[in-house]
Amino acid sequence: DQQVKQNSPSLSVQEGRISILNCDYTNSMFDYFLWYKKYPAEGPTFLISISSIKDKNEDGRFTVFLNKSAKHLSLHIVPSQPGDSAVYFCAASGGYSTLTFGKGTMLLVSP
Amino acid sequence: NAGVTQTPKFRILKIGQSMTLQCTQDMNHNYMYWYRQDPGMGLKLIYYSVGAGITDKGEVPNGYNVSRSTTEDFPLRLELAAPSQTSVYFCASSYESLSYGYTFGSGTRLTVV
Numbered sequence: 001d002q003q004v005k006q007n008s009p010s011l012s013v014q015e016g017r018i019s020i021l022n023c024d025y026t027n028s029m030f031d032y033f034l035w036y037k038k039y040p041a042e043g044p045t046f047l048i049s050i051s052s053i054k055d056k057n058e059d060g061r062f063t064v065f066l067n068k069s070a071k072h073l074s075l076h077i078v079p080s081q082p083g084d085s086a087v088y089f090c091a092a093s094g095g096y097s098t099l100t101f102g103k104g105t106m107l108l109v110s111p
Numbered sequence: 112n113a114g115v116t117q118t119p120k121f122r123i124l125k126i127g128q129s130m131t132l133q134c135t136q137d138m139n140h141n142y143m144y145w146y147r148q149d150p151g152m153g154l155k156l157i158y159y160s161v162g163a164g165i166t167d168k169g170e171v172p173n174g175y176n177v178s179r180s181t182t183e184d185f186p187l188r189l190e191l192a193a194p195s196q197t198s199v200y201f202c203a204s205s206y207e208s209l210s211y212g213y214t215f216g217s218g219t220r221l222t223v224v
Contacts, residue, residue, distance in 0.1 A: 004153070034212050043115070043201050044154070046212030089153060093209055097142050097161070098169065101153035 003027045004092050006102035015111050019077040023090030023102055026071065030092040034099065035064060035075045038087045047088075048075070080109045113137050117202050117216035124192040124223045132187040132219050134202030142205045143185040144213065145169075145177065147198040154201060160185055161207075192223045 005024045013019045023033075031052040036044035050057040050064045050073065057064050063076045077084055087106050091099040118133045136143065141162045146154040146169075156169030160179040174196060176188040185204075189196060199220050203213035 006153075009151075032209050034209065036212070041217070043203075043215030043217045044213075045215070049209060049212060097205060097207060097209060098144070098156055098159055099154075099209075099213070101146075101155075103151065103153045 001026075002102075003030075004090055004100050004102040006088075006090055006105050008105050009103075010106040010108065012108045012110065013080045015082055015109055016079045019075075019080045019084065019107055019109065021075040021077075021088050021090075021105050021107065023073045023075075024071055025073075025092050027092070027094060027100075028071075029094040030100075031095060032093040033064070033066060033073050034091045034093075035062075036089040036091060036101075037084075038089060038104070044089055077107075080107075082109050082111055085109050115202055115204055115214050115216035117200075117219050119219060120217065121220050122222070124189070124221065126192060126194065126223060128192050129188070129190050130192070130221075132189070132200055132202070132221075134185045134187065134216060135183050136185075136202075136204040136214070137183065138204060138214065139182060140204035140206055140214070141182065142207060143179065144203045144205075145175070145185070145187045146201045146203065147171065148201065148218075149198050157187065157200075189221075194223050197221060197223045 034049040038044040090102040144159040145157040158177040
């Protein structure tokens with residue numbers, strides 16, 4: 001039973017355009033959400049997070065939006081760059097420090 | 112600043128063998144975690160620790176053991192390796208607050224044959 005779902009295994013975007021990665025969750029107890037980026041043969045790297053008391057958080061080119069009523073969050077990357085090509089994981093926490101991860105979305109940004 | 116260091120990076124085990132995956136961090140994080148990632152899947156929590164001497168099971172603890180004798184080290188022990196334990200193992204550490212997320216190691220790719 002997947003509590004964090006990333007329904008798009010892959011996404012292709014042209015350089016300079018917006019990348020939108022989506023994530024849905026089923027557990028109403030989740031109150032903190034994070035996005036990680038992972039390159040091959042490396043560990044995941046923390047990108048950005050958002051608390052359930054907010055609906056938006058920005059950090060440079062990265063913005064995360066949270067829609068609690070829909071149990072949906074999204075990561076926007078603007079503008080997309082070839083170096084952004086990686087697997088992106090959505091993760092959620094329910095009041096503890098442990099995280100539940102989605103399966104990931106592979107983003108390919110072409111020049 | 113080394114962050115989280117995992118050794119070895121690769122290992123091939125025979126069925127029934129045992130091994131210890133090492134993990135050490137130099138950020139003075141109290142919280143440490145072991146996750147495994149199977150192909151095409153997300154990371155699943157094996158064990159975690161909120162401080163020296165304190166460990167707890169995650170989602171998939173069967174076949175593994177951990178110990179936390181110091182703040183820095185959090186080794187993962189595999190007893191009687193099975194093919195189902197073929198995976199990439201990631202160790203991570205964090206502060207209690209998730210505002211800064213986890214810091215992950217680079218992973219150990221384990222194959223059981």
